[in-house]
């Protein structure tokens with residue numbers, strides 16, 4: 087079934103009417119300009135016109151009562167006719183909330199806009215979308231406004247989707263820098279809603295300073311295991327910390343949970359420059375986070391605005407999110423790919439806390455818990471400055487103008503022109519199935535050109551004309567990618583091993599400094615990689631005699647499970663962390679003979695590796711593998727999320743294998759780190 091296409095954008099300037107009428111240093115950052123400047127930024131990048139405009143509407147009282155009490159609704163409704171004095175008095179009943187005469191109307195629009203997005207996605211009118219709303223929602227509770235939030239837009243959306251569409255598994259991802267305690271309270275006993283939140287916590291020092299925001303709040307009763315809190319106990323967290331949290335906590339849970347819909351409480355106060363978050367993550371990280379979530383629920387993804395108080399940082403991050411929802415190539419991530427010790431400790435703690443509830447964590451080694459007399463972070467507090475904290479790039483984050491200038495420069499080389507064509511292929515037999523507007527046919531390279539090209543190496547291997555011609559088609563596609571005329575390409579070859587080796591050599595000679603090659607099956611030829619310009623990960627069934635893994639040539643022995651796809655743990659827990667640590671500027675995925683992975687495992691690999699190298703991938707596949715060619719072409723063309731097969735958790739043996747490789751390489755490839763070595 088082809089997936090829906092198109093990205094909805096929901097925006098109504100009436101939601102900018104709600105504003106603070108008196109002086110309040112706590113609430114004065116939640117300004118109307120948050121919405122208008124984000125929308126202007128989207129327009130400046132020509133992103134509005136590429137989206138499907140969906141109108142907002144007022145959420146009905148009935149919809150609001152899905153989550154809130156009648157009393158809460160009545161109080162909110164009564165504020166419409168109040169004067170400033172009365173508004174101030176009512177506002178003082180809540181922690182960090184302000185009423186304006188239009189607040190009630192705006193909050194109903196925020197609810198309605200969110201539900202409109204859910205309908206547009208669930209009806210198939212669009213594939214995904216974003217709703218720019220205020221007031222935000224994730225702090226508000228059944229009977230209380232809180233933290234700038236009046237109605238819990240995302241919680242209402244989840245309840246609404248369960249009722250109207252009979253959904254049984256909804257994932258809520260809350261990347262706002264504050265804990266959405268409102269959402270936690272509403273769903274903590276509900277196993278049909280998996281809630282994940284990371285948040286600035288600083289050992290309960292940071293607002294809302296709740297004990298139940300810590301990593302050991304895993305849910306209650308039947309909801310145990312379905313509430314995931316990842317506390318950040320230091321400020322200055324950056325791109326590598328956020329990606330590590332996805333690889334080692336959220337994504338393994340999300341793929342095991344297998345949601346039917348994903349809703350994001352999308353706050354951008356977790357981005358650089360925000361006065362609340364004091365974090366260092368740069369706008370392009372949200373493109374990566376969005377890209378990962380697009381691989382779930384057959385692409386059904388609703389992104390709802392929560393916080394974000396640095397207007398420039400907010401606007402850039404909103405644009406990165408929408409650009410990715412539209413299917414554009416994912417920009418190269420910046421910064422040192424190494425999570426800080428404090429982040430790794432939080433990741434380790436939340437994995438340990440969830441061990442009893444998740445199959446993928448069944449064999450997690452939690453022995454470190456025994457040798458701590460109390461919770462590690464209490465000991466940490468004693469000598470709190472031991473962990474290497476990210477030196478804050480921008481000395482004082484809250485210097486708004488300085489951050490604006492930083493972002494001006496930073497975003498210049500991130501927002502690249504989108505290559506006109508996504509996927510290139512040769513009109514070989516069986517290729518007609520993916521001739522869509524995304525695909526361009528390229529002319530084969532002629533023999534003399536090829537001979538000259540490969541004369542320097544492998545010339546001895548290239549005798550027969552058939553092989554020469556097949557190299558020609560691969561090289562023609564590769565050339566388009568190297569020249570950045572197309573984004574990715576797929577070549578069928580009678581000798582994938584040779585083609586891959588030639589592709590690697592040609593790319594390095596073309597000037598690419600770091601080429602990642604993931605080779606599935608028997609490699610037969612192993613190019614020398616000692617100069618670090620290539621990183622080869624060979625997924626094969628059994629250990630090659632006499633070949634040990636080294637930093638740039640890793641072999642991962644993996645035989646796919648007969649029942650389904652158990653490759654998620656290898657991709658999320660090992661391949662992606664290594665690949666992101668390496669930061670390739672081209673990815674070659676090759677599938678040779680005797681592949682020990684199923685089509686769904688390979689499709690998952692292709693889909694997730696698109697986050698690297700500005701989504702530049704060349705796939706080289708044995709020409710006999712017609713159905714694999716089709717599935718990989720789907721994954722590359724972006725026309726639909728390929729089926730990743732039935733989720734199968736990894737066996738103990740496979741978990742041990744990944745852990746052994748992680749222990750072997752986590753000093754070289756630091757994104758592999760997900761536990762603090764030997765306890766504290």
Ligand SMILES: CC(O)(O)NCCCCNCCCN
Pocket residue numbers: 112182222223224225233234235262263264293353355362392393394
């Ligand atoms: C949507 C949101 O998550 O961005 N709301 C953030 C509310 C921050 C309130 N701060 C109160 C500080 C009291 N000392």
Ligand SMILES: [Zn+2]
Pocket residue numbers: 262263264353355362392393394
């Ligand atoms: Zn926030």
